[in-house]
Amino acid sequence: MQQTLLNKTTIPFISIILPCYNEEAILEVNVNAIINYLETNTKYKWEIVIVDDGSNDKTGEIADNLENNYSNIKVIHHPCNLNLGRALQTGFCNTKGDIIVVMDIDLSYSVEHIGSMVDKIMETSCDMVLASPYMKGGKVTNVPFLRKVMSLWLNRFMRFSAQQKYHTYTGMVRAYKADFIRNINLKTTDYEINPEIMYKAMIVRARIIEIPAHLDWTEQNKFLDKRTSSIRIIKAFFSGIMAAFIFRPYIFFLGIGSVLMFLSLFELIWLLIDTLKDFKQSITLEGSTLNSFSLSLAKQFANNPQTFIVGGITFLAAIQMLSLGFLSLQSKRYFEELFHLSTSIKKNSDN
Numbered sequence: 425m426q427q428t429l430l431n432k433t434t435i436p437f438i439s440i441i442l443p444c445y446n447e448e449a450i451l452e453v454n455v456n457a458i459i460n461y462l463e464t465n466t467k468y469k470w471e472i473v474i475v476d477d478g479s480n481d482k483t484g485e486i487a488d489n490l491e492n493n494y495s496n497i498k499v500i501h502h503p504c505n506l507n508l509g510r511a512l513q514t515g516f517c518n519t520k521g522d523i524i525v526v527m528d529i530d531l532s533y534s535v536e537h538i539g540s541m542v543d544k545i546m547e548t549s550c551d552m553v554l555a556s557p558y559m560k561g562g563k564v565t566n567v568p569f570l571r572k573v574m575s576l577w578l579n580r581f582m583r584f585s586a587q588q589k590y591h592t593y594t595g596m597v598r599a600y601k602a603d604f605i606r607n608i609n610l611k612t613t614d615y616e617i618n619p620e621i622m623y624k625a626m627i628v629r630a631r632i633i634e635i636p637a638h639l640d641w642t643e644q645n646k647f648l649d650k651r652t653s654s655i656r657i658i659k660a661f662f663s664g665i666m667a668a669f670i671f672r673p674y675i676f677f678l679g680i681g682s683v684l685m686f687l688s689l690f691e692l693i694w695l696l697i698d699t700l701k702d703f704k705q706s707i708t709l710e711g712s713t714l715n716s717f718s719l720s721l722a723k724q725f726a727n728n729p730q731t732f733i734v735g736g737i738t739f740l741a742a743i744q745m746l747s748l749g750f751l752s753l754q755s756k757r758y759f760e761e762l763f764h765l766s767t768s769i770k771k772n773s774d775n
Contacts, residue, residue, distance in 0.1 A: 435468060436522050437471075438468050438525055438538075439519035439521030439524045440462075440525050441473050441475065441512065442455070442473070442475065443475045444474060445505060448482040448483050450529065451486045452489075455472065458527070459472070472494075474500070475512075476499060477502045478504040484501055487499040506613065509616070510613050512610075516605055523545055523599055523600070524599065524601075526597060526600075530644045532641055533555055534638065537555050538599075540555075541553040541635065545601060549601075554592050554598055554632065555597040556634040556636065559591040559592070562636040562637050563637075563638045565638065566645060568641070578668075582619060586623075588632070590634055598618075604630060608624050608625065614663060615663055616663050616664065616666070619670065624763065627763050628763075674752040678749035681744075681747075684739075688735050688739035689739075691738065692735045695731055699724050
């Protein structure tokens with residue numbers, strides 16, 4: 425497969441996956457736009473796989489009509505809405521291409537991104553190409569302010585969490601080498617599928633490349649009142665926050681534990697300093713006794729009981745958070761080793 429992709433004289437067979445849920449307002453027009461682009465671009469052999477994810481409008485009917493009119497369009501219907509993760513997994517399992525491209529049916533990323541991503545895989549033989557509007561050269565146009573801000577900062581948070589630094593982790597518009605994505609075992613059913621693919625690609629040392637992209641909602645904004653499939657942005661945002669923990673969960677525990685440890689030691693060290701001062705004074709006035717230090721400590725507790733309580737509780741909480749950090753680091757390493765091993769076994773057995 426790799427040798428085929430690296431051969432510039434070979435026409436690649438690409439599969440376009442289009443997950444759809446209640447997209448009757450835009451499905452036919454946008455699929456035809458993709459078809460026009462592919463038919464005028466003779467560099468590729470192609471197929472389109474439309475995954476109707478349990479739509480309750482006319483999306484399924486429109487998709488079936490497109491399938492009847494074009495021999496290289498395939499439609500798969502989910503009996504009910506199984507969410508984006510399942511739709512993508514269905515698409516990955518039902519494609520025939522050497523390169524798989526996932527597009528958003530609203531075409532907020534224009535059809536020209538198909539060629540850009542496929543060409544990058546052909547040029548570099550990488551495993552995965554990300555269309556990134558947030559990297560240098562990328563652009564965002566007419567995206568609602570709240571969605572834009574939340575998406576930008578969510579991806580920055582994931583960039584902070586991940587060991588390998590990219591600009592876009594949540595984006596769906598990507599191109600994959602087919603033998604790579606089909607050998608990745610995926611379990612997420614919702615929007616976290618895209619960060620999950622990134623994380624597992626990093627585990628198996630996949631080669632990932634970002635290219636600048638233009639995210640443009642100019643046309644999409646015209647259909648906001650007609651579409652019922654718009655992503656629930658708040659839910660997606662918090663799901664993304666939780667998904668960020670899969671990259672390096674231990675840094676959050678260790679970070680919080682370190683802050684708590686600093687605060688507790690700050691309190692306890694000042695208590696120790698005050699106790700030693702009182703102890704030194706008691707030795708000067710009364711002479712040293714076995715109980716002098718205990719009496720000094722008891723005096724400090726009587727004067728500042730809240731400091732002992734807060735400092736002690738904070739210290740115990742810090743120990744717990746640091747312990748969780750080391751345990752999560754160990755668990756993460758075990759999981760990554762097992763996932764890497766199981767992926768290799770699956771790939772070898774399929775070959």
